[in-house]
Amino acid sequence: MKKINKVKIKINGKKCLINQKMTLKKVITKFKIPLDKVAIELNENIVDKRKIAKINLRENDKIEIVHFIGGG
Amino acid sequence: MSDYLKISNKKFKSRLIVGTGKYRNFIECAKAIKLSGAEIVTVAVRRVNISDKKKPLLMDYVDPKKITYLPNTAGCFSSSEALRTLRLAREIGGWKLVKLEVLGDKKTLYPDMIETLNSTEVLSREGFKVMVYCSDDPLMAKRLENVGAVAIMPLAAPIGSGLGIQNKINVQIIRSQTKLPLIIDAGLGQASDATTAMELGCDGVLINTAIAKAKYPFKMAEAMKHAVIAGRSSYLSGRIEKTTFAKASSPSKGII
Numbered sequence: 001m002k003k004i005n006k007v008k009i010k011i012n013g014k015k016c017l018i019n020q021k022m023t024l025k026k027v028i029t030k031f032k033i034p035l036d037k038v039a040i041e042l043n044e045n046i047v048d049k050r051k052i053a054k055i056n057l058r059e060n061d062k063i064e065i066v067h068f069i070g071g072g
Numbered sequence: 073m074s075d076y077l078k079i080s081n082k083k084f085k086s087r088l089i090v091g092t093g094k095y096r097n098f099i100e101c102a103k104a105i106k107l108s109g110a111e112i113v114t115v116a117v118r119r120v121n122i123s124d125k126k127k128p129l130l131m132d133y134v135d136p137k138k139i140t141y142l143p144n145t146a147g148c149f150s151s152s153e154a155l156r157t158l159r160l161a162r163e164i165g166g167w168k169l170v171k172l173e174v175l176g177d178k179k180t181l182y183p184d185m186i187e188t189l190n191s192t193e194v195l196s197r198e199g200f201k202v203m204v205y206c207s208d209d210p211l212m213a214k215r216l217e218n219v220g221a222v223a224i225m226p227l228a229a230p231i232g233s234g235l236g237i238q239n240k241i242n243v244q245i246i247r248s249q250t251k252l253p254l255i256i257d258a259g260l261g262q263a264s265d266a267t268t269a270m271e272l273g274c275d276g277v278l279i280n281t282a283i284a285k286a287k288y289p290f291k292m293a294e295a296m297k298h299a300v301i302a303g304r305s306s307y308l309s310g311r312i313e314k315t316t317f318a319k320a321s322s323p324s325k326g327i328i
Contacts, residue, residue, distance in 0.1 A: 012119040032125045039117075039163035044156075046163050064119065066160050068130050070101055071116025071146050072091030072231070072258075072280030 007059040024052040027063070038067045075304065077276050079253050080169060080201040080222040082140075084111045087270070088300045089142065089255065091280025095289070098133035104283055105134060108293040112140045114171055114278065116147070117157050117164075136165070142203065144171040149184070151191040158195060170195070171225070171257075173205035181231040181258075185212045189219060196220025205257050208242040210249060217252055224250060225257035225278065228269065232281040234261025237268055247273040263292075263299035270303025271311075 005020040011027070018027060024047065028035060040047040041064040042055065057063075076083040090110040095101035105113055113134060121127045134141075143161035145154040151174060158170045172191055176184030183206055195202045196219060203223035204216050213224045226246060229235035236259065237243060247254055256269040257278040266277045279296055286292035 012122055014122065031122045033120060033122070034129070037129060037131050037164065038120055039160040041160065046159060049163075064160075065122065066117050066164075067120050068115040068141060068143065068161075068164065069118045070092035070095060070098070070130055071144055072093040072114055072278075 007057065007061075009057055009059070009061045009063065011063045012065055018057060021056050024055040024057060024063070027057065028052060028065075031065075033065055038065050040065050075308070077253065079203065082169070084140075085109075086111045086297075086300075087276035087304055088266070088296055089114065089276060089278040090283060090293070090296075091278065092130060092134065093146075093280055094284035098128055098130055100289065101130075101284075102133045104289050104293040105139065107290050107297070108283065109297045110139070112142050114142045114144045114280070116144055117161050140169070141167060142169060142171050143167050144205075145173050147175070148173065149175050151187040151194070154187070154191045155194060158200060159198075162200070168199060169201045169203070169222075171203045171205060183207055183227070185209070189215055192216055192221050193219040203253075203255070208239050208246065210242060210245040213246045214249060217250055221252065223253040223255055223275075225255045227258040228256050228265065229259025231258040233259050234282055235259050236261055236265040237272070240268070240272060243269070243272050243274065263295040266296050266299040267303035267306070270300055271307050273307055276300070 006017045007020050009016050009018055035049055043062050077087045086109045088108055088110050089112040090105055090108050091114045092101050145157045148154040148157055154172060154174045161167050174184050174187040174191055175181050185207055192202050192204055201222045203225055204221045205225045206212055208226040216224060228237040253275040255276040255278055256274050260266055260279055261282050269277045283289050283292045283296060
């Protein structure tokens, strides 16, 4: 069986192991994130949500996904 | 007579802005907003809970197509954190009207006005319409206006304190020097506080804790709605002059 290489990334501060060359879009889909209600940062740079299918994730990438919550 | 709250060319009928924090759940929050009549609500930007996919979302209960979301920077203690937060907020769906607050002290939640001023300037240059939580210092309010703020939002008292307006004179001075919307943000506790703010000539008030943490939030939401309307009407009516001695209300002519 072909071995799939895994890479370590962080999503919202939590460590995750994902398949190598997984795109940002696949990660968003995996966690069932409603794309129209969030903003995404990759390594502290804001990501254009229209381009997430073209972004391959790498070892030690840090993703932040934020949304609106109640606040004053 | 049409009387609107105008912020950055957008008109609102209600002069009450409410926060969406501190409610027991989103259902309660949505009902309180409806009863308050508010057309603008503040919201915070936070991480999505990726381990609980079924966690309810604010946007499912309070429709941003019907109610204007005003993203804030609550919890930010530096300009860089505030800028990062609002740039993300804009990315969620094009929000340009934002509420900036850069805090300077955890105990009082007083704004750090140096960081606030710098952030206002940067954000305005980037095309944001910045409503600014600030101290009630007239000089700083003027500086905020000079760097592009679209609304001045001085605190009445520390956030969540419910103390009411502590420095009416400063609020009046700020009112007299600016044509920008002046909105009291933070520290109001009861309906009469909101009325007082409006009677001082403020264009609106922003209330969260006083409604959300009242024993009966829905009743307080309604009370605040009426208090703001009453205060505004009172301000526009032109109150009588204060005098030291009495002036009889009934004519003396014809007394038996």
